Amino acid sequence: MYAFPSHTAASIPTSDETQTSDLPPLLVLRPLSDAWLSALNAKFTLVSPSSPLSSSVHAALISGAYNRVDPALLDQYPSLRCLVNTGAGVNHINLEECKRRGVQVANVGETHSKNVADYAVGLLLDVMRRITMSDRYVRNGLWVTRGNYPLGSKREKYHNMESIEGSVQPVLPLVVFITQPSADFMAAFSTKFHLIPASSPFSASACAMLEYSGFDCVDSALLDRYPLLRCVVSANAGVDNIDLEECRKRGILVTNAGQVFSKDVADYAVGLLIDVFRKITMSDRYVREGLWSTLGNYLLGSRLGGKRVGIVGLGSIGSAIAKRLEAFGCKISYLSRKPKPTVSYRYIPNICDLAAESDILVVSCALTKETHHIVNKQVLQALGKEGIIINIGRGASIDEPELVRCLAQGEIKGAGLDVFEHEPNIPKELIELENVVLTPHQSVFTPEAMAEVIQICIANFEAFFAGKPVITPVVAD
């Protein structure tokens, strides 16, 4: 633990000037923050290196950031018998020399271990899932101009549609799509189905549709154009873009990606959460802007262990998030339609109560009429000034203008957002805020999940065309 630079100017005001205390003297070789000063002043008479007393003091507080303990330093303080290091690492201390001179050395033991482990997991997720990189992508306005962040298969386009359409066997079942799938999708489908765009003259005779993007609006107007349609296979987990009731009325089966994305989305949610909590992306900016050397260490983030996490929606994603955060020592509560008898987490049926009982609120519910703006002004106020919100579900589950206002006015502390109300457009005020990490709806994007979702979609179409039960049906409530 290092002192903040802002505290260092006046930071070795020691109490040795008063000379009246019975408290044992402690040599302070490092600048101290106010918190350190008040804790130490209560127990010791603090002695500065410039004090005449310093050469007769037996104990000293040192820090790897400021003090190299070598023979020269030990010669300066010949009475020293004990050195207490403010960090865990003692690579700056010549332990052999201390031993030879009878100077005991102590460090902070395992005090930092969990925090460092949390941070390491945060960094790992950040790098593996490119959280900080994609926050830059969003802040630079590239989501709007270039589309999805280039994470792999989903962004690639199939450039040779015409030749595929021409070369595929006519006997293959016809599947229409609105948004063109990735090259991987096209390649995997090409031997099994005849994939055609909505603009194809044959599209009206398709009885199956691939809904690839998650944003194609499958409503009655669109369905009217495909009178023979009996099956819509979505490559997404969320199907808020599909009018399920209308599909039910028309006898159209709907399938989604099932639980293919759940673990990757849960990893991402934890990555975002640690990122915001431990300020990883913010401090990456700090380092890149050259501020570390001019302004000193960055502001502290908070410890994750013991924090209360409220999960809105304990489906397969929410459950996977809860399981991961349990391992960090978080206390989990949740809101869902009904309590889940299989989990021991606390069920809080009212969202304002859940927010009031949480340090971090994670939104992982499906977007429905009931969950539209489920996180509103009252909920954000209940979460409070120290509260953090993470959203990996759908943007419209949060009242976005209200969220922006609360963040800007310090009514909540921070947010990690992978989804937005009007993607890819993000309010300018949000982009300008420091206390947020913004990524372009990519929590599902891993090459592994992309490969699995292709197989799920194929299996659903095969089952449908064979007249068998589909694999991952979506049922309207």
Ligand SMILES: O=CC(=O)O
């Ligand atoms: O957001 C992604 C999905 O619903 O699959």
